[in-house]
Amino acid sequence: MKLGKLKLLLRLPFIVIFTFIIIFNAVIFSFTITGGPSDDTMVSISPESQLVGPGQSFTVEVYCDPSQPIRGYELEISFDSSLIKAVSVSEGDIFSEFNTFFNSGTIYNSAGKIVDMYGLILGPGNVSEPGTFVEISFTSKSKTGTSDLTLENVGVTNETQYISISQNDGSVQVDASSPEISDVIALPASQESSGFVNISATVTDNIEVESVHLNIYYPDDSFENLSITASKIGNTYFCNRTYNMAGEYSYYIWAKDGADNDVTSSTNTFFIGDTTPPEISNVLFSSSEPLDTDSDFGWVNITCDVTDNMEVDAVYLFISSQGGSYNSLLFTSGSGDSYYYNSSTLFSQPGNYSYYILAYDVANNMDVTSTFDFSMPPNWDINKDGVANVFDLVLVSNLLNEIGNTGWIREDVDNNGEIEVLDLSIVSLYYGESWWD
Ligand SMILES: [Ca+2]
Ligand SMILES: [Ca+2]
Ligand SMILES: [Ca+2]
Ligand SMILES: [Ca+2]
Numbered sequence: 001m002k003l004g005k006l007k008l009l010l011r012l013p014f015i016v017i018f019t020f021i022i023i024f025n026a027v028i029f030s031f032t033i034t035g036g037p038s039d040d041t042m043v044s045i046s047p048e049s050q051l052v053g054p055g056q057s058f059t060v061e062v063y064c065d066p067s068q069p070i071r072g073y074e075l076e077i078s079f080d081s082s083l084i085k086a087v088s089v090s091e092g093d094i095f096s097e098f099n100t101f102f103n104s105g106t107i108y109n110s111a112g113k114i115v116d117m118y119g120l121i122l123g124p125g126n127v128s129e130p131g132t133f134v135e136i137s138f139t140s141k142s143k144t145g146t147s148d149l150t151l152e153n154v155g156v157t158n159e160t161q162y163i164s165i166s167q168n169d170g171s172v173q174v175d176a177s178s179p180e181i182s183d184v185i186a187l188p189a190s191q192e193s194s195g196f197v198n199i200s201a202t203v204t205d206n207i208e209v210e211s212v213h214l215n216i217y218y219p220d221d222s223f224e225n226l227s228i229t230a231s232k233i234g235n236t237y238f239c240n241r242t243y244n245m246a247g248e249y250s251y252y253i254w255a256k257d258g259a260d261n262d263v264t265s266s267t268n269t270f271f272i273g274d275t276t277p278p279e280i281s282n283v284l285f286s287s288s289e290p291l292d293t294d295s296d297f298g299w300v301n302i303t304c305d306v307t308d309n310m311e312v313d314a315v316y317l318f319i320s321s322q323g324g325s326y327n328s329l330l331f332t333s334g335s336g337d338s339y340y341y342n343s344s345t346l347f348s349q350p351g352n353y354s355y356y357i358l359a360y361d362v363a364n365n366m367d368v369t370s371t372f373d374f375s376m377p378p379n380w381d382i383n384k385d386g387v388a389n390v391f392d393l394v395l396v397s398n399l400l401n402e403i404g405n406t407g408w409i410r411e412d413v414d415n416n417g418e419i420e421v422l423d424l425s426i427v428s429l430y431y432g433e434s435w436w437d
Contacts (some may be wrong), residue, residue, distance in 0.1 A: 031183050041164070045169055046170070048168065050202075051172075051258050054140055056259070058172065059135055062133040064134060069119075069127065072155075073366070076151070076155070081150055085141065085244045089134050089136050098123075098127075102119040140172070141174065151167045174406065177207075179255040179263050181202070191243070192273075207259070210257050214228050228346060249272065252267045275366060278366075280306050280357050283302070283304045285372065289294065291376060292410075294415055302357075303338060304331075304369075305338055308362075314359070318357070330355070351375070358369045379410065381393060387436070393431075396423050396424050413427060
């Protein structure tokens with residue numbers, strides 16, 4: 001007996017420690033499981049929640065984690081019949097080591113219920129490992145909403161009695177609405193090669209946008225599909241980058257929500273290429289001195305410089321005589337950036353002229369100058385004041401009998417190199433005439 005007592009004394013600390021460990025574990029265990037005391041067998045909907053699209057098949061399992069050996073179960077489940085409908089029930093794997101007696105129950109879709117699902121081990125045997133009681137196939141309808149999946153009348157037995165259980169219900173969310181895409185825009189819609197274009201779109205969803213892609217067709221018809229899901233500010237998704245290939249690009253946005261509902265925006269375009277107009281500068285007008293309507297003596301020369309970031313295509317001179325319509329004439333390309341129009345006939349008719357210069361680059365961008373005026377007096381209006389009168393005669397008379405190069409001054413009206421009475425006669429022929437208008 002003494003020896004027995006000693007053994008008990010020696011064991012006492014271990015007994016105390018083990019007892020403490022058991023109590024401690026029980027306390028911890030009871031806090032880690034929600035929904036019931038630690039000795040409950042857990043019956044749960046798995047997955048606890050899921051997101052599906054409209055008309056989509058999905059499955060739900062009724063999962064069991066026994067706290068003691070079990071050998072039978074029964075259960076019902078209810079759901080929102082406006083959102084989903086049950087298709088079939090099949091036996092789970094929890095008793096797969098045994099022959100079973102299983103009843104898949106009865107589906108009442110209008111009431112949103114499946115009743116009389118049960119299963120048990122045929123003959124002796126029990127199970128302590130977790131597994132599924134049943135697997136239920138559902139199909140979603142076309143309405144958005146969340147259906148609870150509620151376990152009802154759940155019973156689990158061992159060999160002798162129903163055991164205490166705790167249940168975790170679940171839910172399924174039906175997302176029947178596709179994301180919406182708006183404000184699709186590329187800025188600028190026309191950009192220089194290698195310049196930045198920011199393509200953006202507002203994408204929203206009733207639940208959650210899962211992915212947004214930018215699809216681009218290049219001018220050579222090559223295609224690029226870029227995820228822009230991560231490039232967002234608020235609900236605006238964007239892609240700001242450069243493009244080198246010149247030409248027209250088309251693009252659209254594609255978006256998908258978490259339930260695989262997708263949507264495609266309309267197709268828009270932007271342009272990469274030369275968008276900078278040419279520049280006309282240094283417009284200069286020179287003419288024969290003196291002015292002369294005779295093309296053997298008179299001439300005009302209009303020059304300008306035209307530059308472009310890419311390439312100048314053509315430079316035009318537009319001329320209107322006496323307020324009439326404009327006629328276009330092509331400038332000649334000179335050295336470097338210079339262009340000129342040189343003519344002895346362009347202004348050989350007396351009158352008032354207006355002209356301006358217009359330049360195109362190869363991308364059809366245009367620059368135009370302001371309008372310039374030029375007056376070409378007839379040879380008989382010596383002082384170019386618009387009218388032939390005695391003062392013009394006096395000017396010729398002042399130089400009577402002087403000799404020079406042909407047409408060296410306006411007083412040599414007939415350009416024969418000598419101031420003569422004949423020159424006076426030509427002026428007097430037009431005496432009192434005005435050419436100004
Ligand atoms: Ca949605
Ligand atoms: Ca240009
Ligand atoms: Ca005059
Ligand atoms: Ca003369």
